[in-house]
Each structure stands twice: as structure tokens, then as C-alpha cells.
Amino acid sequence: MNLIIIKLVVAVFWAVIAGLLAKRKNRNVFGWGIAGALSWPIALIILAFMPYLCPKCKQTISNQEAKIGNCPNCNAPKKSSSEIKAEIDHGATEAQEPEFSFVAKDNFSLFEYACKYLDCKLYQGVRLPAIILDAKEEFDTEQSVIIQDDGSQLAVVKVADSDGGFVVPAQTTGRGSVGLKPGDLVAWQAMEHMPDMGNEAGDYRFGWVGFIIGTLKLELTNKELQIDKEL
Secondary structure (H helix, E strand, O other), rough: OOHHHHHHHHHHHHHHHHHHHHHHOOOOOOHHHHHHHHOOHHHHHHHOOOOOOOOOOOOOOOOHHHHHHHOOOOOOOOOOOHHHHHHHHHHOOOHHHOEEEEEEEHHHHHHHHHHHHOOOOOOOOOOOEEEEHHHHHHHOOOOOEEEEOOOOOOEEEEEEOOOEEEEEEEEEOOOOOOOOOOOOEEEEEEEEEOHHHHHHHHHHHHHHEEEEEEEEEEEEEEEEEEEEEEE
């Protein structure tokens, strides 16, 4: 009984912490409070990397804009009905680009295509294809993909880039129902850049902290990734 009470108190404590951080960033306090109670490390990490929202228009704003209360979306000059109509008419007359689709024969083919033809520029929030590597071979670990206590999976991934890709560790954002294995094609999302880590490794890309958000289909539509199963 005492153990149950202790667990409840701890869960409430982290729910409050996550809720306060969510409130500070103008996000869903109740939802993030529940997330904090269920898995506080993941909830706090994700919240820490998420941008602020404007309390009025709910669009993302920078940390500096949030501090001074200056939202560029809310303060932008309002367009007249005639200007809006002109933009709509102009858009309707423009020819739409034909839809482009690419289907790969296997995971490595799509990864190589992405390295050659996709824009792999790194910035916060970008999603790039990545291949799960065998951690036992790369770092002599006991498992190829490490299953952590909270059910999330920690893996070594090779993220697509124009030079053939770069290697970083990454974990899933939740438990998921898919057990990752070497050779799997996944979507890696960049969250935050830590320059010191990149400088120490001799490659600025190694300073990017990111998450594995799902497995990918073997197809691209207009050069956009298609999520198969979320993790």
C-alpha cells in the first residue's frame, strides 16, 4: 500500500512539473500533465525542445518573441478583403505542379536516393530518413537496439545527407508496437543542436539531438516522407 501511495505522489509531482512547463509554453496543460505522470523523462525532453506558442493565434514563436510578448503573426498588418480575393484569384490561375512519386525496391535504395536528391538541410523540426545500424558492431553493445526501462528504444542511426549520411544515437518517443532492428528505415526528427557536442566530435551534425518518430514506407510523394508506423 505504501509503495502505491509513493508512486502516486511521484506521478502527481511530475504531472505538475510537466503541466507548468506546458503552461509556460502555452500548450495543453492537462495533456502534458498526463504525459508527465506516465513517462516524465520523455515528456520533459520533448517539451524542452518544443517551441513556444502564441497565446492568441497559437502559431509557433521564438523564445525571444515569447519573452517580450511580440508575436509577428498577430502584429502583421491585416489584409483587406480585396487583397485576399486577388491572392485567391492569382493562385487559382497558377498551374499546379504534377505530383511526383518515387518507390524504392528496399530500405537502402530509398536512403541512397534521399542522400542524392532530397534537401537534407538540418534545422529544428526537420524530418529525415535514417537507417538503423547494428549497435553491437558499431559500439560493441550487448544489444543491436537497446530497450530501455520505460519501453522506449535506443538505437544508432545513420541519417541521410548529401555526403552519404552521418551517425548519431537516437531514441523513440514512446513504447510503440514495432521492435526496431538493424536495416530498418525510420524517420529521424531533429530537435535541438548542441554545438559543444558537435565540436568535440569534429562534426557539427553529431551535436543534433533527435528522436525516431516512426518507420517509413518505401515511397516518396513530391519528395516528402511517408510514415508507415509511428513509434
